[in-house]
Amino acid sequence: MKFSEFTEESWKENGEYYDTCLIPYTGLSGMESPPEAAAALEGLRDLLDLIELPFRGRIVIYPAIQYAAGQNSQYVNEVCRKVKSNLFQYVIIASAVPGVSVEDFYESDLVLYPPKVSTDRMIPLRSEIKEKIQTLWQGEA
């Protein structure tokens, strides 16, 4: 579920079940043309759709971190650390651009990238993503 779908009451009632935070990371440099920026964000949107639907009862999608300001991995790690220490047990980064990894974002537990596949590959891809997240929860990552 998106963070904006919770009310104070619903979070008090069921917040304990939502132990995983997903942070979208746009990672843009500002050098992208508008179509390139749109393509990157549409890819990120597709990725979020693949994650949100199967796990809407456990994962909370938080506001995105915009742009990659130089080497801002420290900043992203700081956000991950605070989010984990405060409310959540796991943090997943959904990155709009490839090239970042769990090693860069060492405070996160998993980094996922947008699908660069045709529509008919979406169902197998959904299974792959489900498997990665379930493996994370089972402590086998």
Next chain:
Amino acid sequence: MSSYNEEPEVNPPKPPSRKEMSRRQFLTYTLGGATAFMGAGVILPMARFAVDPILHKRGEGDFIKVAEVSQITDVPQEFNFELKQQDGWYASTATLTAWIRKDGNGNIYALSPICKHLGCTVGWNNDKAYPDEYHCPCHGARYTKLGKQLAVAAKPLDQYKTKIDGGWVYLGDIVPNTEANKEA
């Protein structure tokens, strides 16, 4: 004394007059009517646009062709299909999933995969510790083959309205489960 005894007043006779519309009244009615007509011509289409989604039928009872009857076995199988939906003026396509099987009598039914706990998506036989059950990966809810809840969730999995026509399985609205009650 009472006024009843008084002689009624005799009104002086009025000069005969024709009941005709004055020029002012004629102009008022004509201009008012024309203005109202033109106003209605502008406002009515806008009013209709404002309530347009209400005027359309919801499409309840629509069925979507999902799977061939010959494909269905007594083991639940996952089928994905697309549903065109209209939310106000916003039209979109949702991808839905159904787990379809047939029972010993050959009756075909389809379960919704949405867990009745918090809405994650369940899978069939996806937990080695609990074989031949639906299992929710989020909080461990489990359901039997008919969708009856075994743990965590308070209700059975919902099912789709089902229709068989021309060798195909058609699925309709999602409704509360009636199959789970048949289970002992």
